[in-house]
Amino acid sequence: MNQNTINILVVDDDSGHLMTLKTIIKSWGFTAEGIDDGMKAVQKVREAPYDLILMDVRMALMNGIEALQQIKAYNPSIPILIMTAYSSVETAVSAMKAGAYDYLTKPLDFDELKMTIERALEHVGLKEENKALREKLGLDFDLKNIIGKSRPMKDLVDMVAMIAPSEATVLIVGESGTGKExxxxxxxANSSRREGPLVVVNCAALTETLLESELFGHEKGAFTGADKKREGRFMQAHKGTIFLDEIGEMSMMMQAKLLRVIQEREIQRVGSDQTLKVNVRILAATNRILEEEVAAGKFRDDLYYRLNVVAVKVPPLRERIDDIPLLTHYFLNKYATINRKQIKGFTPASLDMLLKYSWPGNVRELENAVERAVILALGDYISEKELPLSLTKSYSFEQKIPESPKSASDAVSLEDIQKQAILKALKETGGNKSETARKLGINRRTLYMKLEKFGVK
Ligand SMILES: Nc1ncnc2c1ncn2[C@@H]1O[C@H](COP(=O)(O)OP(=O)(O)O)[C@@H](O)[C@H]1O
Ligand SMILES: [Mg+2]
Structure with a gap:
């Protein structure tokens, strides 16, 4: 690792201590920047990528723990070391809980500091996390695999934990890509059937006839092409669970047959009048609003009530933007591992872009965007250039760019020109104010004043 490219942010309100730390960190070959308050540190992280943050706890405007939480919520990839007073065990504990990489007690032992920094940087590329992830990938579906700390996701996970052990039929509703599967x-995985099979059937993928034979099986010669007897998916799911995805796409005829299975727990192969008992738990999912389908006469109300015994709603990503940094970090690790790439994280501008986008394709779209970015990335950090162009379209200030004057007689004031230049620069930097200011050769204060004057947020 080339140490000159490693940028460390030191946060301490004791200017003497700050100076000493910066000097010593630079003497180890790193780049160091200093700042004297937690609030300013949070701001800094939104302006430039840092590889590590060394942060004091007691500071005037915002303490180190709060700053740590805010930074982690914005960018979970940056390792943060907390410096605490010798006596303050509780602070150390809350720092670790809030996601600190480690804590150091003051007065600092510089050898220990150096070792801890090096160890934390080793983690860049997130080796241990990746190892754990590699073991998990595709293997288990623990509730921990549902990433998200937002209120709606916490509620969802609680709900799942509560209903999983029961035998209840569950209807999972939500837009495409929200995580229904x-x-x-x-x-x-959390039910008493966990040792049994989980059989997934996409009801939208097959025609009515094929779906029937897929679900219930068929006898030899039941229809043209049925040259062998075939066991259906319900039978395969015996003593386990069947997941009927896209159930809203099922025809009325199939809905009637499914209703019978749910009521009687028995099936009939196509071409047979023998009924077979089957022991399955049914989970179903749809991105349609089934109440509307029922009202429109496209979905049987009796089936709807049977399925809807327990309903789980998975919220769209735009209603839980707090989860975006966490999901982004998770997918970054996942795809960096798969593609064997060392990527430290996202630049603030690219992270802002991810946060501002509306994600109509939800988590799936986010996952795809991160995967693509990891593959395209050449540098240490993923930048806007590696993100799909569609993400740039959602900027709120995009619409605010005034059209150019329609005729020569339209007066163009100096102010208009300034405004256009600022909006253009903002757009080009993905909304990053510091970069915009730098680009325009004005300081941030001036930029903020102008933005306020022009009524741009
Ligand atoms: N909360 C989440 N945490 C981690 N990965 C998620 C989450 N939600 C969705 N995903 C991932 O996003 C992709 C789409 O999820 P999926 O369950 O197939 O969505 P749906 O069935 O609603 O269309 C999958 O790769 C899934 O693993
Ligand atoms: Mg799905």
């Missing part, structure tokens, strides 16, 4: 797998 993940929820179904978590329910199965």
């Amino acid at each position: 993940l929820v179904a797998r978590a329910i199965q």
